[in-house]
Amino acid sequence: xxxxxxxxxxxxxxxxxxxxxxxxxxxxxxxxxxxxxxxxxxxxxxxxxxxxxxxxxxxxxxxxxxxxxxxxxxxxxxxxxxxxxxxxxxxxxxxxxxxxxxxxxxxxxxxxxxxxxxxxxxxxxxxxxxxxxxxxxxxxxxxxxxxx
Amino acid sequence: xxxxxxxxxxxxxxxxxxxxxxxxxxxxxxxxxxxxxxxxxxxxxxxxxxxxxxxxxxxxxxxxxxxxxxxxxxxxxxxxxxxxxxxxxxxxxxxxxxxxxxxxxxxxxxxxxxxxxxxxxxxxxxxxxxxxxx
Numbered sequence: 001x002x003x004x005x006x007x008x009x010x011x012x013x014x015x016x017x018x019x020x021x022x023x024x025x026x027x028x029x030x031x032x033x034x035x036x037x038x039x040x041x042x043x044x045x046x047x048x049x050x051x052x053x054x055x056x057x058x059x060x061x062x063x064x065x066x067x068x069x070x071x072x073x074x075x076x077x078x079x080x081x082x083x084x085x086x087x088x089x090x091x092x093x094x095x096x097x098x099x100x101x102x103x104x105x106x107x108x109x110x111x112x113x114x115x116x117x118x119x120x121x122x123x124x125x126x127x128x129x130x131x132x133x134x135x136x137x138x139x140x141x142x143x144x145x146x147x148x
Numbered sequence: 149x150x151x152x153x154x155x156x157x158x159x160x161x162x163x164x165x166x167x168x169x170x171x172x173x174x175x176x177x178x179x180x181x182x183x184x185x186x187x188x189x190x191x192x193x194x195x196x197x198x199x200x201x202x203x204x205x206x207x208x209x210x211x212x213x214x215x216x217x218x219x220x221x222x223x224x225x226x227x228x229x230x231x232x233x234x235x236x237x238x239x240x241x242x243x244x245x246x247x248x249x250x251x252x253x254x255x256x257x258x259x260x261x262x263x264x265x266x267x268x269x270x271x272x273x274x275x276x277x278x279x280x281x282x
Contacts, residue, residue: 019226023229043155044154045230046228047231051224062192064259089188100177125260126195
């Protein structure tokens with residue numbers, strides 16, 4: 001957290017840099033989260049975040065329409081699969097071909113205290129977001145202190 | 149072609165030169181295609197929307213710049229991460245820039261993919277001359 005902020009324009013950048021630091025820190029400790037059947041090295045790479053009411057799974061899947069992604073959720077497993085169709089042209093010539101196309105499928109293990117039935121997913125600008133809320137029973141509760 | 153399995157690639161951090169803007173920059177994956185009408189450039193920049201992409205053709209250098217939005221990460225704390233989030237930048241030198249019409253470049257963003265069309269200048273377009281029968 002920045003102690004001093006000079007102008008509101010700096011704020012988003014600060015947040016980016018904070019995020020980056022967090023990411024870097026966690027990249028060095030990749031065992032902090034239980035991964036499940038298909039670990040790193042399977043497309044798409046994922047980032048998992050904790051939110052106020054559960055977890056958020058993000059994956060970068062550029063060039064794929066929302067209809068081209070299939071998300072399957074079981075009590076402790078999330079599977080993201082689909083296909084990125086090729087947009088390569090016929091005729092003419094390619095000077096560079098760095099982008100990849102094809103099928104993918106990735107399964108990650110989820111913590112036990114999540115309510116898979118209430119998961120939601122959205123795709124924006126080539127970034128997939130899956131939100132899985134915690135089970136009601138797992139959410140923090142306020143407990144009033146009874147006065148004698 | 150489409151039955152290939154996709155494999156993950158590590159993002160490459162931009163090491164071109166010192167940036168004037170803060171934040172981290174990555175090199176987007178790019179396809180460059182040329183036909184007799186235009187030069188097409190497609191760049192994967194997930195997380196960048198239409199409003200935050202800049203394309204510039206100056207002298208013979210095309211610059212692509214895409215800014216990601218961090219508001220999407222408000223209130224989230226990382227549990228496990230495999231990829232980094234940052235802006236995108238890449239430059240290309242266009243050989244024989246006179247062949248292209250820099251005034252009519254078209255750009256659009258779809259699902260995090262920037263598509264750029266740099267049409268060929270009129271004089272560079274192949275011309276067909278009709279031969280009239282006598």
